Amino acid sequence: MAISRLGRELLIAPSILSADFLRLGEQVREAAEAGADLFHLDMMDGHFVPNLTFGPPVVEGLQKLTSLPLEAHLMVLRPEIYLEDLASARMHRVTVHAEATTHLHYVLGKIGSLGMKAGVAISPATPVGMVEDVLDMIDLVLVMTVNPGFGGQSFITHSLKKVESMRTLLDRAGAAHVRLEVDGGIKAGNISRVADCGADTFVMGSAIFGEKPCETVFGEIRRALTSER
Numbered sequence: 001m002a003i004s005r006l007g008r009e010l011l012i013a014p015s016i017l018s019a020d021f022l023r024l025g026e027q028v029r030e031a032a033e034a035g036a037d038l039f040h041l042d043m044m045d046g047h048f049v050p051n052l053t054f055g056p057p058v059v060e061g062l063q064k065l066t067s068l069p070l071e072a073h074l075m076v077l078r079p080e081i082y083l084e085d086l087a088s089a090r091m092h093r094v095t096v097h098a099e100a101t102t103h104l105h106y107v108l109g110k111i112g113s114l115g116m117k118a119g120v121a122i123s124p125a126t127p128v129g130m131v132e133d134v135l136d137m138i139d140l141v142l143v144m145t146v147n148p149g150f151g152g153q154s155f156i157t158h159s160l161k162k163v164e165s166m167r168t169l170l171d172r173a174g175a176a177h178v179r180l181e182v183d184g185g186i187k188a189g190n191i192s193r194v195a196d197c198g199a200d201t202f203v204m205g206s207a208i209f210g211e212k213p214c215e216t217v218f219g220e221i222r223r224a225l226t227s228e229r
């Protein structure tokens with residue numbers, strides 16, 4: 001359930017990377033009931049990042065567990081080879097890393113032609129300007145606030161400036177259709193600061209699927225984003 005703040009609709013996207021895969025159905029249901037707006041699926045190939053996760057068959061299973069939109073965060077080289085299978089699995093949005101493909105424009109065009117929404121992710125050392133010439137092809141930019149590859153890392157503080165720069169870039173370009181997502185180290189304790197910098201979509205893995213019950217964490221998130229500052 002989206003939270004409204006200063007005229008902006010804020011969305012929470014739990015990353016199932018930190019879920020207990022033996023209880024995935026239960027955990028997805030709990031997060032949906034607690035207020036998740038969409039689910040974030042981290043797909044890693046062991047090449048672009050030193051970790052392996054899951055691919056399109058898991059997406060087919062997840063579609064049976066929830067009616068919320070699913071977004072793929074592809075941390076893979078040659079993302080184009082997975083796009084047909086993701087479209088068959090009814091993926092809502094596919095986000096590719098600007099660093100993972102030589103032909104970003106081509107890949108984004110292919111995602112669109114397969115009927116999916118497209119996003120571009122940038123790792124911490126990649127400048128925000130990388131997305132400038134493809135804004136009309138995407139509906140999301142993802143500013144990584146940790147180095148991609150693993151859940152449970154600490155938020156990189158410099159990311160606050162980077163999120164601000166990305167917000168300025170989007171506003172100057174009149175790209176109101178593009179959401180600004182952050183991913184990595186987001187907790188109830190820092191989400192408000194990141195929202196103040198202009199982020200509107202928050203991926204949260206270890207915070208949501210950690211020790212505290214999901215419902216408690218969503219309560220904390222809601223309080224952090226709606227309290228008077």
Ligand SMILES: O=C(CO)[C@H](O)[C@H](O)COP(=O)(O)O
Binds near residue numbers: 207
């Ligand atoms: O893309 C990712 C890692 O590459 C994950 O989405 C991200 O790390 C979420 O996990 P956490 O909230 O625990 O940092």
Ligand SMILES: [Fe+2]
Binds near residue numbers: 015040041042073183
């Ligand atoms: Fe992610």
